[in-house]
Amino acid sequence: MFGLVLLFSVVVYLLSIFLLMAIKFKWGMRLAGSISLVVISGMMIVFLYEAWPALEQYGFGLLTTAGWDPPREEYGLLPAIIGTLITSAVAIAIAVPLAISIAVTINEMLPRSLRTIFASLVDLIAAMPTVIFGLWGLFVLGPALADFINTAVGEYVAAPLSLLTASILLAIMITPYAAAVIREGYALVPKVVEEAIYSVGATKLEAVFIKLKYVKNYIFGGLFLALGRAMGETVAVAMVIGGNYSRLPQSLLESGITLSSLIALQFPNAAAYAYMIPVLFTAALMVAVLGLVINGVAIYILYKTQI
Amino acid sequence: MRKQLNTVGLALFAVLAFLAVLPLFHIIIDVYTKGISAIVELGGLSFLFDIPPTPYDNKGGVGPLLVGTLYMTFLGAVLGVLLGFPLGVYIGEFRKEFFANFSRGGVNILVEFPTITVGLFVYALFSISLVDINPMLEGISNALASVAGGWVKHFIGGLSQFNAYAGALALAIIMIPYVALFTASAYASIEQNTREAAYAIAGREYRAVFIVLRKAVSRAVLAAVLLGTAKIAGETAPLLFTAFGNVYYAPFTEATGAIPLWIWYAAQTPYEVQIASAYGAAAVLLTIVLAIFFAARLRQ
Structure with missing residues (x-):
């Protein structure tokens, strides 16, 4: 009916x-x-x-407890929430300097003819299937990262699939998005302002910092857009995060779980249990609310700047 | 001192930018080197038609997955354009209206919305409504089959929980805001003179907006459609709960395979041959996406 x-x-x-x-x-x-x-x-x-x-x-306890024991119908989403926050925070911390560097390099150093090529390359990354990032993370980035850390520390401390691998993969994926927004703002700095900066004798580097301060709303907007991407990304993260559903992660080198990768990894066997599908929909509700709030903030910042 | 600092600082920016772009090149190279050798190993050209390998096979391909991807992407793109284009026109052409601000905010949020939620949304819609819709669809299917022959049942019929149409709907919902945003910016960039001329010669308002003005922006809109299609061709998360995946040539009313779904599944298996086929599938998928992408770029 x-x-x-x-x-x-x-x-x-x-x-x-x-x-x-x-x-x-x-x-x-x-x-x-x-x-x-x-x-x-x-x-x-x-x-x-x-x-x-x-x-x-x-x-409300569903959101504040850890645990994942489907046969006993015991669920807790806290590890997933914490995993989401950790991975996206680390990813943003890595991505923002890189994105700013891309924007500055494109606008200040590359000749005009290379600019469009570089810009469409960035667009291309936006269209790349995320599952291909996941494939690369699973077979290239994860093992390389684990090898690097294990040889650097000198003992076996890191596994290929961990929160750190997921964070770095996310950073690689979201950098072009943030860079595109920042670049757009950077190109809008008025010619008058640029001339004023150089007329007081600033070097190019000092001019770059002043201009970055001038477009800081775009930087924040791009940052929030990228954060929204990072929190919602599913497939690539699910392939490299390791799937540790029940235990709170103690360090970045452990395997973990995020809200959206929890849904992707647990959904195939959810129908066998009474409450797992509703629990996964609760996770989806949280992902949706997070997406709404973060993208809302990003769009508010960018709107405010444009007008 | 300031001179040296200037050089060092700018060099640092350039190095960081280079480091950020490096993995992206490496991903493309990695997928193609491993993918092409996997395709050659698994059967060359027949890779495009065979069913995926089981762990005991040494040959296999992406045939059913390619069909599923193309079918769902096509349907999703058509539906996405049908709904996304008017939405974009509204945001672009009537942007001074009060309600257009809300509409544009909604589109901007939707374009960045986590795609997995779209998949779950469509899954929930279908799981709620299939019981009631299926008898109707079976009636239509039987009637059509008696007229046109049995092949109709591969396309129309009682749907199972996972089917190609759910996948296409999920892809369409992802496509709508893409098309809408590009269309809106194209319509917003039309010069006022052109707009007045269009309204003057067209008569009815919808003719002015949809027929005359569309000609002015058709290149940009076509590019938007192609970019959106490239985007949805590679989507995985929304298909996980809607098309679900299948390794056989099956009716589209049942669970349907797609290349991204096979990459996601096969990469996580421990079998060499399936991992190789995942790389081969990734090379095929990347080729499809790149082809559509460059077609869009050449159009602009």
């Missing part, structure tokens, strides 16, 4: 967009313009509905 109602309302919504366009054009366009809002709010409602059994059963 519910399915028919759903199907009916979707069909009516889509038909009325195209019908209204023929009759009352502006209202048809407004209805089309609300697609994004409909999808986002639909997602929130569906996640809340699907997560409700778990929230009712475990309450």
